[in-house]
Amino acid sequence: MATVDFAVGIGGENGQGIASAGDILARIFAGRGLNLNAYNAYQSIIRGGHTFLTVRASDGPVRSMGDKIDVFIPLNQDTMDRHLHLLRAGACALYDREKIKPGVAAAGVQLCPMPMKELAKGNKLAANTAALGATLQLLGIAAEPLEAAVTRQFKKKGDAAVAENIAIARAGYDYAAQNFKAFPWQAPRRPKPLGVITGNQAIAMGGAAAGVKFYAAYPMSPSTGVLMWMAGHARKLGIMVRQVEDEIGVMNMVIGAACTGCRAMCATSGGGFALMAEAIGMAGMIETPVVCIDVQRAGPATGVPTKTEQGDLWQVLGAGQGDYPRLVVAPANQLDLFQTIPELFNLCDKYQCPGLVLSDLLISEGTASVDPGELDCNVPIERGELILPDGNGAAADPSSGYNNRAYLRFKNTASGISPRAVPGVPGHIFVAATDEHDEDGTLISDEFTNPHTRRMMVEKRARKMQGALAELAPPKLVGPENAAVTLVGWGSTQGVIREAVEKLAGEEGIVAAQLSIKWLVPLHVAEISRILACSRTVIIVENNYSGQFARYLRSETGFEAHGHIRKYDGEPFMPHHIVEAVKAQLAGQTRLSVPVHEVNA
Amino acid sequence: MATVDFAVGIGGENGQGIASAGDILARIFAGRGLNLNAYNAYQSIIRGGHTFLTVRASDGPVRSMGDKIDVFIPLNQDTMDRHLHLLRAGACALYDREKIKPGVAAAGVQLCPMPMKELAKGNKLAANTAALGATLQLLGIAAEPLEAAVTRQFKKKGDAAVAENIAIARAGYDYAAQNFKAFPWQAPRRPKPLGVITGNQAIAMGGAAAGVKFYAAYPMSPSTGVLMWMAGHARKLGIMVRQVEDEIGVMNMVIGAACTGCRAMCATSGGGFALMAEAIGMAGMIETPVVCIDVQRAGPATGVPTKTEQGDLWQVLGAGQGDYPRLVVAPANQLDLFQTIPELFNLCDKYQCPGLVLSDLLISEGTASVDPGELDCNVPIERGELILPDGNGAAADPSSGYNNRAYLRFKNTASGISPRAVPGVPGHIFVAATDEHDEDGTLISDEFTNPHTRRMMVEKRARKMQGALAELAPPKLVGPENAAVTLVGWGSTQGVIREAVEKLAGEEGIVAAQLSIKWLVPLHVAEISRILACSRTVIIVENNYSGQFARYLRSETGFEAHGHIRKYDGEPFMPHHIVEAVKAQLAGQTRLSVPVHEVNA
């Protein structure tokens, strides 16, 4: 159980160093062995705008940005005005006493005006550093880790910058000691230091562990972090990383590389994914394994590029014309992203189909602590019925597959899976065509009318998904079957739902269970139906307007939920949003709750 | 009631003049006032391949290609071998006695070998003309209309070609009179001559009637006919027609033209539609009315370009990232296509959103007779709250909308509809942006965090669909509520389902009802649920593998059908496929029927 659970919120304009302040805190907290979650609410502009970063840490589990702020650091007036009213008794607000006027704070909030100009010795960009110093003081953390973290953060800028920032941090630290009241609790410490990881890093590392040799991308928020990681590590890890002319090119190149036998991957966001859809259908048709991650942001169209949403589910389900097998998975958090990518590659290789991952801004750009021991990079690699020239294909009769000795690349088997040679293997020559084709790759549309072959090939490809479903872990209910309410979610909302469940039990005495659905295609219809049929009140929680998951769940299972909690204002759920909505729904007040995000617009 | 219902089937290679023979027959039959339906099963190659065209006609209603062939004209051996076994007693087979060997025909089939070389006077491509002559003879039709139709068909090639072909047709006509037994019935005649129209022509004419001023396309089977019609009529009708570099360009140009106030349209098939999806989301976001037709063909990827399927429903439902309002409609046949386009334009103008039409190869390339009186080109045109400079915008204060006098292009109204000025109107200056924006078009992502504005705008746009739903005709059950079986379909299968219903009643004594669902988004959930709840056995008929409509229906209504009839071999349903499947399902043999297309592969 958590003894102490606290959050620091820093807000201001882009360019005021908020992200790096957040990084410093995250490193310090994780270094103390604390679990943490950091989320940066920012704007799609380079300078200006309003950015608000929340770093929450605890010695207990941390699965969302939480509900409260303990240390509030508004770096401009705007931030002060928007957020001060959200502080509750016991919280502190640290701000520049010359530039920022506090408004009326709730009783018990400690206002901590600081002489930033003086403390920062005229360095206008260093107010955040002084505030960090003060923060550690209030949290009862020694100054040394701050110095280490500042050193790490500023070392690229040279020794002078490091020294200056350390001095400023120290000044803030000391000023707070003299002028403000520390929290009655201290930031706890646990024996084992943790690492910090974003979802995009987790995706990239998961890809590297899976053996990705080809990564292509076109930059698009909030997926660009994957490209950055890959570009930074390409040479060390022997990965070909390409920034391509557009997303169409990305997916087609990835497929080209995959056709030669590479494990190949790409990530994008909704708009880029839309452009890839036709090619994803090609991967389905020519039975080529590729992995593509759609890091969702608020749509439609350009939408709100720096805001989160789970709005691309139907786009992913409907990607490309016609029916074809694909795997669709929505991991729950950073660690899950890391672990899912290698698993998905194994499945894609085995079932020779595209694998699509739904992530979103919340978990892809959000930061979590991670136990290094859980980041197992030594994952099993299973490539299915792949025939490589230096392995199982080396002994092939070099004259089979030539001319009239056809190689049945698309052989109609009971499992739907056909052995798969790649170019370069002697004796297995074939053409992979996006036109419907016979077992040996011959176009049926060219040769003769053949409705029977067409049907056979559609069924062959579709059959693969039966095997896949049997192999995937079915979802499990967490909590009692007869709970008062069962909260169903998919993807990134798992953490916040879990915390809401705990809050409901702890604060409201409401027993709730949680059903998290990770594998979306194929879907465990039987298992899900069984669980939901036993549930008393089922409420689906998702981060979009139209209830995309609720509608999909119904399309496959027929199950109609009793209620829905949705949010589509760009910001993620906080635990209390769900708690309050559940209460309202159990009280019969509504069947659709749309929590209001508490910030002054 | 039909007195005579007959069909002619012509098969051979591409390049043997099959399509033009079909046209000639269709003109002749329609000229006699007969209803007809023609479907050409062809291949995606220019020469060669196997093509089989069915022209069915009757003095009663004709809604599909039917179940039987009365006159069979195999132009090559392959066609003879594939289809002869399908003929039933009473049918005739007309073929070249020198080149083609008949197989074993069913009892009562009249084999009619013809000396084609002699009759066609050495013109190798004219065997079909001689066969047409013989066909008319057998059907008891005078030779004159054939001469008129041949003249029309060949006039581009000059008088000599016309004279030659008339002579050949005549020779075939006379040869049949002397050598073969005419049918015991005659092709009937009705007083009023009908026209013939393909679905693609109907789409294009519907667009012209609706006032389309801008049509753009990239060629893609089976949608290219719309482009051909538009290009051919552009100058006469004052329509700007553009063939664009790709489908992305098509949809973006169409949106650009629509933004200026034009009614703008495009048509494509699944692969092209996939490329348009991102831009369709843009039309949703900037609230611009455009109409796009997806003429479906067998997928995924290139698939079977000349074969029919209803496989793009989920692609259309999921087009583009995020949630946004759109209208989706699936007309049932050629006339319905013609009438739907203007209606859809009125709705799109009123609700300022994209309108998507699902057609398919079957009805877009298929030919039907049409009563000219039903092709009302003088359709009502309603443009909603559009502000044009020469109309309602002329009196605007030219300085409103300038600088700080913002024009609220995206005003948050109760209906969700905002008045819509176009560029060129004085006093209404605004920017339409694909980023989320405020009522005056200002980007919210740039200016400040504003979850409340974001939510307001999502809801404003979505609200429009409530108005639209109220305006759309709800589906009606045809047949008794307590029928033994209710057949549900969407789009192009309506005709064949209707015929199956009649056959079930007439031949099997099974009372069936039919529910045709045309408007897919928004969907008449309440009305459909009410009807289906009363139905005893509901079977959904659709032309795809995964039951895309069945799953969508369930996602919106929760209704699970009792059975499914699906076909995904590229060929359309024939009435008996459905009849037999219904019988099997009512007998409890299966819940999923996949009829086999009867042709020797």
Added chain:
Amino acid sequence: MSTTIAPPTTVPASAAPAQLSKETYKGRIHPDWCPGCGDFSVVAALQAALFELGLPPHQILVVSGIGCSSNLPGYMNTYGLHTLHGRAVAVATGAKLGNHELKVICTGGDGDGYGIGCNHFVHAMRRNVDLTYIVMDNQIYGLTTGQVSPTSVKGMKTKSTPHGSVENPINPIPLAIVGGATYVARAFSGKQKHMVEIFKGAILHKGFALVDVFSPCVTYNKDNTYQWFNPRVKILEEQGHDPSDFHRAIDRGSQWGDEIPIGLFWRRTDLPTLEDLEPVLHDGHGPLAWRKLGLSNEQAQALIEELL
């Protein structure tokens, strides 16, 4: 410095506010570009050019894609379309054909136009659509925080090419000359007066006009800065360059290094525009967008005849 590109021609009378001033063209929103961003100079030059040409704001449509630079329409007091990344030229073509009486100006970035949008760019050029296309070329992807762009020089280190780009950049000037653009120019944010003249010439030009503007990204491109460009850029108009000399235009356009020419490289006026060649625009009924909809009875009858 004398850099008049083309004499301002008369602009049709209009329902503009009585008094046009430079301020008239300024949007309500202050640009949120980084202080010092080259794009400030571009928007100012565009506003000045439009003012100097006396074009009424409501008859102007500025179409952009997505990128820092593509935010420009939001800062103008003209009609605007802020479309999708890479699609501005296609949308603008549609808009121009929909209402060919509008002045349609396309604006965007190097990634937007030469990267993802290059197909539309190539085809709009060969069609000689009457558009002015202003590319704020900062040789970087600004809005996505600093990745390589199609005009980034080989070897450039960016967030996506930490070891230096291994790709040869596109040079838009020769590409446009060969591709069929009929007015091909370059400007530099550091030379705003010259840019105004180049813009005026482009706007008055009938046909596809490309103006590639070196518009430094002060935040992410530390290589191609004002300081880097300043000593290098040389104004063609001051060097007596003949914009009808095809080979010379390609050569000067290809120059890179110590001397980098800006100005008008290439212009031809003998090629009709797409709009000129489309008879449906010239039947005396004004822009397509404002015509009466529907078919006349005669037209309807003729269509039905075809089916009989």
Added chain:
Amino acid sequence: MSTTIAPPTTVPASAAPAQLSKETYKGRIHPDWCPGCGDFSVVAALQAALFELGLPPHQILVVSGIGCSSNLPGYMNTYGLHTLHGRAVAVATGAKLGNHELKVICTGGDGDGYGIGCNHFVHAMRRNVDLTYIVMDNQIYGLTTGQVSPTSVKGMKTKSTPHGSVENPINPIPLAIVGGATYVARAFSGKQKHMVEIFKGAILHKGFALVDVFSPCVTYNKDNTYQWFNPRVKILEEQGHDPSDFHRAIDRGSQWGDEIPIGLFWRRTDLPTLEDLEPVLHDGHGPLAWRKLGLSNEQAQALIEELL
């Protein structure tokens, strides 16, 4: 006629069938092109070129888009990818980088490559990817039964331009020269022997090689027929053209009318390929596609360190 483009170099020893013959390169399927289609000559020339170069079929990958011409891989006895309309060059680039030891040959039509696929084309050229790109340019959309293409001449009547096209065509030769291709040539289906030499040169060339082939569509293009081309085409190799002369290459490439040059317009060998410049391909572990997957313990450890 002497049209040797480049001396055949030695090809690595391989696991090919003992005896390569011309027949070895023929696919199992007989092309279903219309009798007389120019593409027959192209596939035959390609088979001859590969045979003459002695390249083992299983080390060759032919990648196409969609179109009549794009059916070509199905008629070859080599590995093939018959991809989506317009995407061949992108897929081929991925395949080449995935296994840079393959000979990757891209084939397709003018619509496929210069229309919908033009963005990939432009960017592959500037990257100088080591691909041979053969475009069967019939100046028409064949498979969709005869619409205007980006290379259809202005005024050409097609099913989508019944009154004649109003667009200026793309000329791929100068576009490729300026765009960065390092081997730019043209061939004609009526001159098959010449085409074989051009292909051999292109296949041996290290870098992006474009061969635009006039390959008449006998069914839908009644303007640009064999008869039309025959008297017009002139072989550059017989005229002493110097393929290192940039301006001359552009001029000869732009020529159209009574004399239309075919042959090698432009070649440069001083520019490294993309593959040359990518260190990950040169660490001695062979093609990416066949390398061991997964991370070493040291690599894994280093990655985890970064997070601490």
